[in-house]
Amino acid sequence: MPLGSVCHFSREKIVAVTREDASAEQYNPRTLVRAAVRWLRAVHDPAYLAAKGRELENFATLATAITAFFVICTCGWDYAIDPSGLPHTFALRIAEAASLVLLSVSMYLRVPRWLIRAGLFAVPVFVQVTFIEILARLDQGASYGMGGFLYFFIFVPFMAIAESLRFSAVLMAVIAIVPNVLRLFGYAEHLDLSVYNAYVGLVYFPAVMILALIEHLIHNNIFSRGELERQATTDPLTGTGNRLHFTQTANRILERNRELRQPISVLFVDADHFKRLNDVHGHAYGDRVLKALAERIRGVIRETDVLARYGGEEFVILLPNASANTAHDTAERIRLHVSSQPLATEAATETLTVSVGVASTSDTEAVTLRELLSVADEALYEAKHAGRDRVVLKRID
Numbered sequence: 001m002p003l004g005s006v007c008h009f010s011r012e013k014i015v016a017v018t019r020e021d022a023s024a025e026q027y028n029p030r031t032l033v034r035a036a037v038r039w040l041r042a043v044h045d046p047a048y049l050a051a052k053g054r055e056l057e058n059f060a061t062l063a064t065a066i067t068a069f070f071v072i073c074t075c076g077w078d079y080a081i082d083p084s085g086l087p088h089t090f091a092l093r094i095a096e097a098a099s100l101v102l103l104s105v106s107m108y109l110r111v112p113r114w115l116i117r118a119g120l121f122a123v124p125v126f127v128q129v130t131f132i133e134i135l136a137r138l139d140q141g142a143s144y145g146m147g148g149f150l151y152f153f154i155f156v157p158f159m160a161i162a163e164s165l166r167f168s169a170v171l172m173a174v175i176a177i178v179p180n181v182l183r184l185f186g187y188a189e190h191l192d193l194s195v196y197n198a199y200v201g202l203v204y205f206p207a208v209m210i211l212a213l214i215e216h217l218i219h220n221n222i223f224s225r226g227e228l229e230r231q232a233t234t235d236p237l238t239g240t241g242n243r244l245h246f247t248q249t250a251n252r253i254l255e256r257n258r259e260l261r262q263p264i265s266v267l268f269v270d271a272d273h274f275k276r277l278n279d280v281h282g283h284a285y286g287d288r289v290l291k292a293l294a295e296r297i298r299g300v301i302r303e304t305d306v307l308a309r310y311g312g313e314e315f316v317i318l319l320p321n322a323s324a325n326t327a328h329d330t331a332e333r334i335r336l337h338v339s340s341q342p343l344a345t346e347a348a349t350e351t352l353t354v355s356v357g358v359a360s361t362s363d364t365e366a367v368t369l370r371e372l373l374s375v376a377d378e379a380l381y382e383a384k385h386a387g388r389d390r391v392v393l394k395r396i397d
Contacts, residue, residue, distance in 0.1 A: 043219050044164055051222050053113075056162040061107040063158040068100035070155065071127070077148075082139040089134045096127045103159075120160050120171060124152060128178050132188050142190045149179075149199060153207045165215045169208050176200045235309040237287060238294035246308035250318045250369050253306065257320060258364045265327030265360035266372040267317040268380040269297060269334060272353040272388040274313035281350070289313075289352060292343055300334045314380075316373070324360035324395050331356040331391040339389070355383035361396035371396065 042048065075093050079086045103119045131148065135141035152175050160168045179196055182188040233245035241249070250266075257264045271277075271293055278286035290313060297307055297315060306318040319327050335354055342349045357380025361367045375394050383392040 039216075040165075043215050044166060048219065048222065049164055051226070052218060053162045055222060056218070057107065057110075060159055060162040061104055063155070063161065064100055064104035064107060067155040067159060068097045068104060070151075071097045071100060074148075078134065078138060081141060081144050085138040085141070088137045092130045092134050092137075096130050099123045099126050117163065117167065120156075120163065120167075121174060124156050124159075124171070124175055125178055128152060128175060129182070132179060132182065132191065136190050142192065146192070146195055146199060149196065150203055153200075153203050157207065157211055161214075165211060168211055172204060172207060176204055238290055238309050240294050240298075240315070241306065241308035243308060243310055246306060246310065246316055246318070247369070249306050253318060253320050254364065254369055254372075260321075262321040262364065263323045263360065263362040264364055264367075264372070265319040265322045265324065265358060266376040267319065267327065267331050267334070268310070268357040268373075268376045269293070269315040269317065269331075270355050270357075270380055270384070271313040272355055272384075277350060289343060289350075292341075293338060293352065293354070296338045296341070297334055300337050301330065316376075322360070323362065324358075324393060327358050327360045328391060328393045331358050331393075335389065335391055353389035355380060355388045356391045357381070357383055358391060358393040359396060360393065363397065367396055 071093060075086065075090060078089045078093070100123060103116075103123045106119060107116060128149075131145075135145045135148075138145070153172060156172060156175060157168055160171055163171075179188050179191055180193060183191070183193060233241055233248075235242045254264060271289060274286065274289065277289055290309070293313075294307070294309070294315065297317065301307060301317060301319075304320055305322075306320075308316050310316040317330075319330060322330070335356055339351055339353050342351045344350075357376045357378065359372045359375035359379060361372070375396055379392040379394045383390050386392070
């Protein structure tokens with residue numbers, strides 16, 4: 001799985017607990033509570049949860065399948081407690097395993113998330129109810145099998161690992177209270193609830209704390225990978241995408257446009273006389289020019305358009321579902337917007353201008369990204385040699 005499919009959230013969206021919060025001078029209850037609240041918000045951020053789900057859905061599927069295998073193996077435990085009782089419990093064990101297999105298959109088939117979440121509640125509760133019945137059918141099952149309830153707090157958190165920490169904590173709480181609820185309806189009379197509640201009360205909070213530690217590791221891993229992706233695909237000066245980001249994203253969009261039979265266009269935008277500006281005013285001013293250019297282009301293009309710094313003073317823009325006329329109009333608006341606001345220096349004020357080469361096609365079946373870029377580059381070359389500060393459009397038939 002490519003890194004880009006793992007994480008699509010930014011530093012701004014994921015609120016990390018800062019080092020300042022953990023510094024020695026700030027170890028006081030109020031600071032710790034604030035840090036905990038920020039961390040809980042971070043691990044329940046929708047963008048983080050989406051990335052976590054993509055990252056761990058296969059793990060959860062396999063964990064559920066392994067749990068089904070474990071349940072089948074517990075037939076040996078039933079036999080060890082009461083050999084004569086195994087025929088009376090075997091069908092229940094098969095039903096338990098079958099419910100877990102069904103849940104695992106549902107995860108594998110990527111059914112809607114609400115169905116998976118419902119299954120993560122329904123299946124463990126079903127297994128717990130049948131386990132209580134199994135203990136009733138085995139001679140001294142309730143005495144020997146009380147510790148078996150602890151396995152729910154081992155396997156279920158891994159089955160729900162792709163869900164939120166809050167979801168897992170609530171799920172385990174529901175599992176913990178099921179026998180008490182059943183007793184209210186006259187079921188599970190053979191269980192000593194005082195012993196059961198002592199077992200569960202002893203394990204619940206440590207289990208949640210361990211889950212929180214695991215969540216912390218997962219969050220750090222996904223956040224770090226997101227930062228690495230951001231650094232690998234972002235131009236550090238202008239904050240736009242870089243050539244790698246553009247190529248990967250543009251190829252995906254071009255493929256989608258082929259399926260939808262929509263037009264597509266590419267713009268090359270080049271700062272005019274950039275070398276002179278750099279030589280006269282210095283590299284710091286040149287950096288300001290590039291930042292201003294990127295910002296002004298962003299002010300014109302759509303959210304669905306893809307902007308990247310292609311190299312030097314050259315920017316590239318992919319316009320999905322944009323006809324030649326739309327692309328030309330966009331290029332003209334960029335050209336006018338860039339030149340409408342002079343950029344001041346210590347000694348003077350410079351008016352920025354750009355040349356724009358546009359390549360457009362409605363025949364996305366035949367065209368490649370390389371061809372689009374090549375034609376747009378030719379159009380940019382013509383714009384430069386025709387006097388700069390202009391737009392040249394080339395259509396690909």
